[in-house]
Amino acid sequence: xxxxxxxxxxxxxxIAVSVALAACALARNPDPKVGMKVFWDKGCIHxxxxxxxxGNIGPDLSRSPSTADGVELAAAMWSHAPQMWQRIxxxxxxxxxxxxxxxxxxxxxxxxxxxxxxxxxxxAGMQLFxxxxxxxxxxxxxxGGKVGxxxxxxxxxxxxxxxxxxxxNHAPGMFRAxxxxxxxxxxxxxxxxxxxxxxxxxxxxAGTKQQIYLRPAAAGQGAVLFRTKQCIRCHSIGAAEGGxxGPDLSRVALPRRFGEIxxxxxNHAPEMERLVAAQxxxxxxFEAQELADVLSYLNSLSLNRPGNPTAGAATFAAKGCTAxxxxxxxxxxxxxxxxxxxxxxxxxxxxxxxxxxxxAMLQRMEKSSIEWPAFNTKELADTLAYLASIQARSQPTxxxxxxxxxx
Ligand code: HEC
Ligand code: HEC
Ligand code: HEC
Ligand code: HEC
Numbered sequence: 234x235x236x237x238x239x240x241x242x243x244x245x246x247x248i249a250v251s252v253a254l255a256a257c258a259l260a261r262n263p264d265p266k267v268g269m270k271v272f273w274d275k276g277c278i279h280x281x282x283x284x285x286x287x288g289n290i291g292p293d294l295s296r297s298p299s300t301a302d303g304v305e306l307a308a309a310m311w312s313h314a315p316q317m318w319q320r321i322x323x324x325x326x327x328x329x330x331x332x333x334x335x336x337x338x339x340x341x342x343x344x345x346x347x348x349x350x351x352x353x354x355x356x357a358g359m360q361l362f363x364x365x366x367x368x369x370x371x372x373x374x375x376x377g378g379k380v381g382x383x384x385x386x387x388x389x390x391x392x393x394x395x396x397x398x399x400x401x402n403h404a405p406g407m408f409r410a411x412x413x414x415x416x417x418x419x420x421x422x423x424x425x426x427x428x429x430x431x432x433x434x435x436x437x438x439a440g441t442k443q444q445i446y447l448r449p450a451a452a453g454q455g456a457v458l459f460r461t462k463q464c465i466r467c468h469s470i471g472a473a474e475g476g477x478x479g480p481d482l483s484r485v486a487l488p489r490r491f492g493e494i495x496x497x498x499x500n501h502a503p504e505m506e507r508l509v510a511a512q513x514x515x516x517x518x519f520e521a522q523e524l525a526d527v528l529s530y531l532n533s534l535s536l537n538r539p540g541n542p543t544a545g546a547a548t549f550a551a552k553g554c555t556a557x558x559x560x561x562x563x564x565x566x567x568x569x570x571x572x573x574x575x576x577x578x579x580x581x582x583x584x585x586x587x588x589x590x591x592x593a594m595l596q597r598m599e600k601s602s603i604e605w606p607a608f609n610t611k612e613l614a615d616t617l618a619y620l621a622s623i624q625a626r627s628q629p630t631x632x633x634x635x636x637x638x639x640x
Contacts, residue, residue, distance in 0.1 A: 358432025365433025
């Protein structure tokens with residue numbers, strides 16, 4: 234197992250594209266490579282495999298459907314904590330605690346691992362190449378249509394993001410050819426794009442996949458590109474600013490895997506092309522690195538998905554938290570007063586508080602025969618919004634003070 238882990242560690246280190254979390258929302262840019270080390274050093278790897286490698290006591294955190302985004306990850310961790318801590322003591326491992334940076338990096342690492350596609354299915358890809366009528370315009374090593382370029386050259390030395398970048402950049406030209414030939418725009422679902430790429434690569438005889446080594450994708454850079462590429466003209470991120478022609482991208486559930494989020498982008502190319510033309514916005518072209526950064530930024534938005542503080546107050550009470558935690562500035566309880574938390578409230582910080590304080594909290598609960606409350610994703614997002622709202626009230630900003638003084 235040790236060699237396997239070491240190999241996988243190497244693969245993960247050198248893999249082409251990786252994801253970092255929203256730098257805009259955090260003071261620093263979390264580092265997935267450091268996060269991988271945290272995952273090893275804190276002993277998670279002892280029980281949890283990542284991309285199929287590692288221990289087999291707990292679920293694979295890069296593949297478990299209940300850890301698909303940051304909020305889900307925090308909720309799943311919280312909900313399974315007692316069973317997990319019990320396992321940790323059974324295995325005579327130390328209960329880990331976390332510094333703020335360590336938990337950020339750990340989340341960045343798991344976000345990266347969750348973004349990697351499964352290897353594509355070349356046989357399914359071959360079907361698609363015909364069914365989507367690519368074959369009518371494109372050849373692979375000379376075999377097939379001649380309207381568009383031969384795809385062997387594109388396929389031989391690219392990773393999935395670079396592949397979609399090529400399709401994306403050529404989309405306007407492809408649209409014209411499609412219109413001329415009367416072929417419908419080829420839409421894709423789920424992993425179809427990965428299957429197709431896998432087929433084209435094998436048909437092109439590009440045996441081993443030669444990676445383009447992009448630097449780790451940076452969500453912070455993606456946030457900048459989201460503006461400079463004019464996405465912001467049509468899409469808002471949260472209510473504050475941005476266009477209204479397209480959906481608010483902080484509120485849609487986008488798939489995690491690069492191949493699948495790329496499909497979402499691809500499917501919207503015709504509508505976008507039509508709209509950008511009408512608005513005289515230039516069609517946004519990308520370098521592969523740039524697209525990786527934007528996708529990573531879109532992936533990171535789920536961490537900031539806003540909860541509902543009113544629903545959160547009800548959840549907080551229903552889960553029995555009020556039995557021990559005061560939620561007014563002067564209130565007292567068995568547990569700490571939650572109006573004076575040191576850290577801002579995010580899925581990452583609540584996960585850290587849970588590891589650091591949870592075992593003591595669990596002990597208190599067991600003494601009082603209170604069951605450890607499980608949270609689903611929505612409940613956790615709402616509770617975080619509620620806890621954030623009581624921080625604001627107990628630590629008024631200068632603005633609030635001013636409005637209080639002016640009757
Ligand atoms: C001693 C073994 C062990 C260690 C060490 C361990 N876990 Fe777990 N973990 C488990 C088990 C077992 C479960 C499933 C518990 C259950 O079924 O309720 C689990 C569940 C989880 C889940 C929920 C997964 C899901 O699909 O719902 C998350 C997230 C998680 N662990 C994260 C971590 C992280 C992060 C670390 C390192 C800080 C860690 N675990 C360390 C054994 C472990
Ligand atoms: C009606 C003809 C037509 C169909 C059908 C078609 N394409 Fe294209 N495709 C083109 C044309 C023309 C271009 C070049 C556009 C340009 O560069 O302006 C192109 C460009 C591309 C490129 C970029 C190639 C490069 O050199 O970077 C890729 C990748 C691609 N197509 C993939 C596909 C796939 C996959 C399908 C099937 C789902 C498909 N195309 C269906 C006509 C077509
Ligand atoms: C001219 C307006 C416009 C621009 C510019 C634009 N989009 Fe869109 N976008 C839309 C519209 C309209 C939709 C919804 C309709 C559709 O999906 O076809 C959409 C949908 C999307 C979706 C899918 C959302 C969902 O609900 O699944 C994503 C992801 C997306 N856009 C990303 C981007 C990115 C990244 C950029 C910048 C490169 C961008 N868009 C630029 C108009 C635009
Ligand atoms: C039986 C009493 C009890 C209940 C019920 C309880 N807690 Fe706690 N909680 C504690 C104790 C005690 C601590 C401090 C543990 C320590 O000292 O490490 C704590 C710590 C915390 C912290 C960390 C605070 C800090 O200063 O970092 C958070 C956040 C928290 N609890 C949230 C919750 C939530 C949310 C609920 C409801 C799901 C809840 N607690 C239910 C007793 C409880």
